[in-house]
Amino acid sequence: MDVVFYLSGAVAIVSTLMVITRSNAVHALLYLIVSLFAVALIFFALGAPFAAALEVIIYAGAIMVLFIFVIMMLNLGIQTQTQEREWLNPKAWIGPAILSAALVCELIYALTLHKGAVFAAVEVTPKAVGIALFGPYLLGVELASLLLLAGLVGTYHLGRRDERSAAREGDAP
Amino acid sequence: MLSVIEPIVVCVGVLVALLALAAGLVWLERRLLGLWQDRYGPNRVGPFGLLQVLADMIKMLTKEDWIPPFADKPIFVIAPAVIVFTVLMSFAVIPFTPHIQVVDLNIGLLFVLAMSSLGVYSVALGGWASNNKYALLGGLRAAAQMLSYEVFMGLSLMGVVMLAGSFSLRAIVEAQQGLWFCVPQFPGLVIFFVAGLAEARRIPFDLPEAETELVAGYHTEYSGMKFGMFFVGEYLGIVLVSALTTVLFFGGWLGPVLPPLVWFFLKTFFFICLFILIRGTFPRLRYDQLLAFGWKVMLPLALLNLVVTGGIVLAKS
Numbered sequence: 001m002d003v004v005f006y007l008s009g010a011v012a013i014v015s016t017l018m019v020i021t022r023s024n025a026v027h028a029l030l031y032l033i034v035s036l037f038a039v040a041l042i043f044f045a046l047g048a049p050f051a052a053a054l055e056v057i058i059y060a061g062a063i064m065v066l067f068i069f070v071i072m073m074l075n076l077g078i079q080t081q082t083q084e085r086e087w088l089n090p091k092a093w094i095g096p097a098i099l100s101a102a103l104v105c106e107l108i109y110a111l112t113l114h115k116g117a118v119f120a121a122v123e124v125t126p127k128a129v130g131i132a133l134f135g136p137y138l139l140g141v142e143l144a145s146l147l148l149l150a151g152l153v154g155t156y157h158l159g160r161r162d163e164r165s166a167a168r169e170g171d172a173p
Numbered sequence: 174m175l176s177v178i179e180p181i182v183v184c185v186g187v188l189v190a191l192l193a194l195a196a197g198l199v200w201l202e203r204r205l206l207g208l209w210q211d212r213y214g215p216n217r218v219g220p221f222g223l224l225q226v227l228a229d230m231i232k233m234l235t236k237e238d239w240i241p242p243f244a245d246k247p248i249f250v251i252a253p254a255v256i257v258f259t260v261l262m263s264f265a266v267i268p269f270t271p272h273i274q275v276v277d278l279n280i281g282l283l284f285v286l287a288m289s290s291l292g293v294y295s296v297a298l299g300g301w302a303s304n305n306k307y308a309l310l311g312g313l314r315a316a317a318q319m320l321s322y323e324v325f326m327g328l329s330l331m332g333v334v335m336l337a338g339s340f341s342l343r344a345i346v347e348a349q350q351g352l353w354f355c356v357p358q359f360p361g362l363v364i365f366f367v368a369g370l371a372e373a374r375r376i377p378f379d380l381p382e383a384e385t386e387l388v389a390g391y392h393t394e395y396s397g398m399k400f401g402m403f404f405v406g407e408y409l410g411i412v413l414v415s416a417l418t419t420v421l422f423f424g425g426w427l428g429p430v431l432p433p434l435v436w437f438f439l440k441t442f443f444f445i446c447l448f449i450l451i452r453g454t455f456p457r458l459r460y461d462q463l464l465a466f467g468w469k470v471m472l473p474l475a476l477l478n479l480v481v482t483g484g485i486v487l488a489k490s
Contacts, residue, residue: 026248026301033294053283057327061290062320065297069316072301072309125279126340 005045012038023084025071029064036060047123184275187264195408198445200226205449233404238397241303248302253392253399256295256406260413263288267416268343270426270433281342282334285417286327289372293319295406296374296381300391311390314460315381318371321467322378325475326368332361332482333421346425355422360478362422364471369414371467373407375448377455380463415444 015035022028036059043052133141200215200223207214215222240249266281268274278284293316300312334340336357337348345354355362371378382390392403419425419440426433428440458466 024245026245026298030248030298049278049280050283053280053287056287057283057290061287061293062323065290065293065316065320068294068297068301069313069320072297072313072316126283 005042008038008041008045011035012042021088023081023088025080025084026068029067029071033060033064036064048129050124050126050129180275183273187269187273187275188261191261191264191409191412192405194412195405196226196230198408198411199229199404201445202449202452205446206453209450209453233401234398236397238399241305241394243304244394245302245304248298249394250399252295252299252302253395253402253406254295255298256292257402257409259288259292259295260406260409263413264416266342267413267420268346268425269437271343273434274343277341277343280340282330282340282345282421285342285413286323286330289326289413290319290323292372292406292410293323295403296391299395299403300381303391303394305394307388308391308393311381311387311393314387315374315391318374318378318380318463318467321464322368322371322471325364325467325472326372328472328475328479329361329364329368330421332358332478335482335486342420342425346420346427349424349427353422353424353427358422358478358482360474361482362418364475364478365421366414366418367471369418370448370451371463373410373414373448375407375411376452377458378463379457380460411445411448412441415441415448418444 012035015031015038018031019028019035022031036055040052040055040060043049043055203225204214204216204222215225218224218228240246263285265275266278266284268277296315296319297312300308300310300315303309303312333345333354336354337345339345339348348354374381380390381387382392387393392400395403416437419437423440425440426437428436431439
């Protein structure tokens with residue numbers, strides 16, 4: 001599992017770099033999906049197959065499909081691609097590169113301090129995840145569901161059919 | 174030594190059997206449709222027209238494999254492979270008999286759902302990469318349809334998971350020793366089968382490739398073996414949904430007298446024939462009807478089924 005962990009970690013980093021540097025939106029999204037797969041594999045290697053499956057189903061299988069859907073609808077042409085390329089000129093890289101380098105240094109320092117076991121010896125089964133979610137973390141789950149409900153109601157409100165304007169346009173059923 | 178060879182034999186055996194089955198299904202579908210529509214199907218090449226499969230394959234492989242100059246080449250090439258890959262991967266967790274199974278994951282069912290949700294990319298990206306209006310429309314339809322039907326496909330199966338107490342497909346089959354889940358989970362079965370039809374993009378849910386409106390939908394620009402991959406993917410999808418129905422609701426390999434593999438095959442074969450019969454029977458839905466039906470009828474039904482099953486399981490324990 002050591003090899004799987006480091007290999008998928010490397011894939012995740014490389015593909016995420018590709019996400020940032022692609023000028024074609026769909027290509028960038030595809031690299032993001034690959035990066036999500038790599039993260040799912042990392043979860044799997046660490047003994048959390050349930051989290052890995054959810055990562056693929058929810059992030060790669062649902063949220064990213066919606067992103068792709070929107071990009072397909074917009075049908076961005078060559079114009080936006082050249083525009084993106086202009087934004088990605090070398091000057092724009094200097095600031096973020098310095099900041100990220102500082103973060104990398106911190107990370108390496110932190111890693112050298114803690115030389116503990118990286119891999120969990122136990123496998124987290126779906127049942128264990130459920131018990132944890134609806135036991136000690138019940139409040140968090142409920143709060144998240146409230147947030148989602150608010151989002152749902154908001155979307156419904158924004159997308160509702162306005163009776164008056166529909167009648168004015170003359171397309172009322 | 175045997176422990177090394179056995180998994181490889183199982184993998185290769187499953188792969189070969191599936192691909193042969195997918196090719197044979199084309200012939201079966203045309204013959205059965207012919208039978209039900211009171212005409213002959215293909216009956217000229219070989220005994221009962223069986224060699225038609227071979228003739229079709231030779232035609233498909235020798236056709237010009239053309240990539241349109243205006244297409245997005247890498248994605249255009251990857252898209253058809255994705256669907257075949259995801260469907261074949263799903264078969265890895267299906268238990269054919271107590272001994273023939275590639276891998277028994279404790280998240281088996283979630284693995285299948287994950288793979289089926291990734292299948293969307295194939296049709297959506299294929300439609301987008303073709304850079305053709307009809308293909309794009311087909312791809313958009315496919316993405317919207319598969320995304321919305323996936324939601325309650327997963328929900329309809331949670332009743333089965335509750336009754337079996339596990340996501341592992343082997344444990345689900347073993348939990349059906351006394352009673353097949355098609356009895357206590359009948360609503361779940363119906364919802365799953367309808368969602369399965371939509372996921373496999375079959376009539377009455379074949380709007381992504383509605384030839385009367387969209388030429389051929391997302392695979393308009395595809396030819397040769399790239400089109401063949403979409404084709405094989407669709408037929409493998411039918412086999413997958415039939416096999417899943419068998420495993421989840423009809424006791425998988427369980428059955429008297431006959432050996433387990435035969436039982437599994439017979440049950441799966443029945444559902445494949447049902448798929449073909451449905452294709453020969455129903456007209457195509459309108460697109461807004463399809464989405465409204467999914468969100469307004471199937472989703473509430475799946476939720477209701479979930480609540481009732483949960484209540485009964487709680488009351489019993």
